[in-house]
């Protein structure tokens with residue numbers, strides 16, 4: 001495989017690049033180091049794939065890249081680049097979301113036309129569902145995003161399916177459910193909570209803590225992504241959830257056990273656009289991708305805590 005990974009300096013994209021390289025594939029990574037979180041963190045993420053042979057890194061926005069050159073010989077595209085984060089997608093920053101999430105996807109899909117690409121795997125999100133679908137969430141439920149971020153992720157997913165149906169791009173979309181683990185983005189709850197515990201600072205929790213999430217360890221998300229590149233059915237959407245659906249209050253209890261520290265929890269107002277519950281029905285991914293999440297919440301939290309304790313990440 002000669003793979004193109006967009007968002008290769010990001011949390012999931014850097015792990016995916018590592019995994020593909022470990023498997024002996026060639027990887028071209030592209031990232032423009034958006035300022036959503038510090039460049040230094042992304043430089044550290046990408047230093048891992050960069051240290052391996054067969055990895056080429058290109059610093060560029062997707063919208064500005066020389067695609068005929070970059071796609072030369074590429075057999076698989078893994079499109080993970082995006083402006084992430086639900087909360088900052090309201091207000092004037094929305095244009096960043098439309099640019100990074102919708103326009104960039106359209107540019108990449110256009111660039112893939114008439115090329116011998118075997119799979120185009122798009123990283124979608126559980127945020128496309130919103131609160132009005134039955135739990136566990138099935139891919140055939142009608143998505144009704146609650147946040148502008150979710151709208152842009154869904155629009156890009158539709159673009160992928162449109163380019164599949166009309167132009168034959170072999171697109172597969174994966175709806176990731178809250179991914180965590182080493183290199184997790186600094187704005188995400190596990191990173192914030194575990195850093196606070198390490199530094200003996202209070203944990204800031206939005207809402208009553210009874211909201212639930214289906215947490216997915218990054219290595220499991222990466223395994224599903226590689227499998228989608230190999231055998232995802234073009235035109236299909238797959239949920240990728242770790243199967244650990246717990247409330248945020250329960251998460252904090254697990255963190256207290258794993259770290260041996262006593263959390264000081266400060267509650268603040270629920271955030272606009274945050275879903276109440278997420279829980280993936282992963283039957284389709286199990287059949288087509290042989291996706292079986294392997295890492296328990298306890299082990300995953302332990303791994304992220306060890307990473308935070310031994311690295312010096314920039315905390316918000």
Ligand SMILES: NC(=O)c1ccc[n+]([C@@H]2O[C@H](COP(=O)([O-])OP(=O)(O)OC[C@H]3O[C@@H](n4cnc5c(N)ncnc54)[C@H](O)[C@@H]3O)[C@@H](O)[C@H]2O)c1
Pocket residue numbers: 006007008009010011012013030031032033034036042060061062063079080081082083084099100104123124125126153175176177178179180185
């Ligand atoms: N982390 C999660 O829990 C989660 C959940 C659901 C979906 N996702 C999706 O998975 C993907 C990866 O998420 P992540 O948490 O690793 O995010 P991340 O922010 O760590 O990584 C995304 C990377 O994309 C880069 N990027 C953004 N726009 C770009 C552009 N126009 N051109 C080039 N590079 C660009 C950024 O600089 C960043 O390094 C995203 O598409 C995200 O929407 C993530």
